[in-house]
Amino acid sequence: MQRRYRYYYKPLIFIACLVPALGCLGGILASSGLRVPGFNLGVDPVRFVLDNLGKTALNLLLITLLITPLRQLTGNANLTRVRRMLGLFVFTYALLHFIVYVGVFQALSAHAIIEDIVKRPFITMGFTALLMLLPLAITSTNKMMRRLGRRWQTLHRLIYVIPMLVTLHFWKMLKSGYREPLLYASMFALLLGWRLWRRYGRTLQAAPTSRCALPRVQEKA
């Protein structure tokens, strides 16, 4: 039963993850003059595709980081099986976002691209995040996991740095306002905070000398 369940939910999530990319592709074809009914990226398809790919990478990163807490809360070990796939989609969308930025938005102007990466901190941060995702994607195979052993886990802690970089990348890109990036920042903080609490908070509470565990009992009395 378990196995059969697993048999179809993974392909389903795979297909769901492809939807934004296929939407962009349909829109690009439509904006290039092909008749693709139902697809319209609006007046500025370049900006739409660029933003959409970046936002999808951000959303998928959020979902990827949600998997472990969700498993811990529900005890459903199956969840972990999709984590690698989601992580690889984060990398794929971040890479597509970068490719569209380089090839379309900046139209392959090496001068403009290098100037952006060196001179504009929000682009430097986005680029750094992409560079950090790269080794994670490369070492995502079972073989690499075995080969790296304990070091694999250490390396993959990079995934906790990336949300900070990409949230700032998003925030500083906006001409004004901060609501949406603040929302992302708080969700990431929650997900990382959960992990910190699991790791350190509970041991503190469990220890008999803990200062936070004892008074709470007294308060109740």
Add this chain to the structure above:
Amino acid sequence: MNAMRYAIDIPPSQITPESVFHSRRTLLAAALAEGLLAAAPRAARAAADSTPATPALSFTPNPRYSVQDKPNTYDEITHYNNYYEFGTGKTDPAEHAGLLRIKPWNVQISGEAEKTGSFTLEDILKPHALEERIYRLRCVEAWSMVIPWVGFPLADLLKRFNPTSKAKFVEFTTALPGARSDALPWPYVEGLRIDEAMHPLSIMVVGLYGHELPKQNGAPLRTMAPWKYGFKNGKSIVRIRFTESQPRTTWNIAAPNEYGFYANVNPEVDHPRWSQATERRIGGSFFASRQRTLMFNGYADQVASLYQGMDLRRNY
């Protein structure tokens, strides 16, 4: 008891329309899908959006002040707007500018001029013959369009109020529509030096593509100085004030290191977060290359003399 009071206090604008209420599940699902997948492409817009729905104007074309570039389509010009009072998305103004009431419309004239007071839109427009000018528009965000505006020289209007010798600047204030985003401190205020405002290229715009301006483009009255970044041009103007000192303008207040008072299009002075050397012409193919941004947006021959001796890196 309480319920009764609330029922009376709710303004009609706050009540959810029945159609929206009935489709709330669809809307919620759509919002959720958008949140998860950053929105698959939206449905095609109605064909009605691509032709002007506002009344036609009578005007004469002015080729002397028109560029040869191919104008953007009506649909592009009216569905890619920065009018932050209605939201920061480019299609937000097209969706929400209906909130703005433009009839009746009054403009307050104040400050360093002999004739001040409140004028109706009809008073403002009556003496002016309308002309069409095809201008380039360069946004500070490094995209550009070509737009057939209908209007009249701003100088002709300003002179009617007999500005005094103390009038060194002109300040334009935008209306406050019913619902506003909190993206900037409102109301939106922009300003020009008096010689910039009196320059023959500066116009007061009332129309687009031969028809009255749609609300998202700044109906019923907006300024256009085509050698400056788009944000320098106030939309839906309700107040014109002649001042002796330089007006405090909205974007300059919000981010003084990024948006100066002059905001002349200048490929050599970058925005701190992006280059201004090139621009993306809206409406090109997906793989179109960027084009070089021209000094003063290509109007250097006409306006460069206004800034002689000024350091344009400092006065950006």
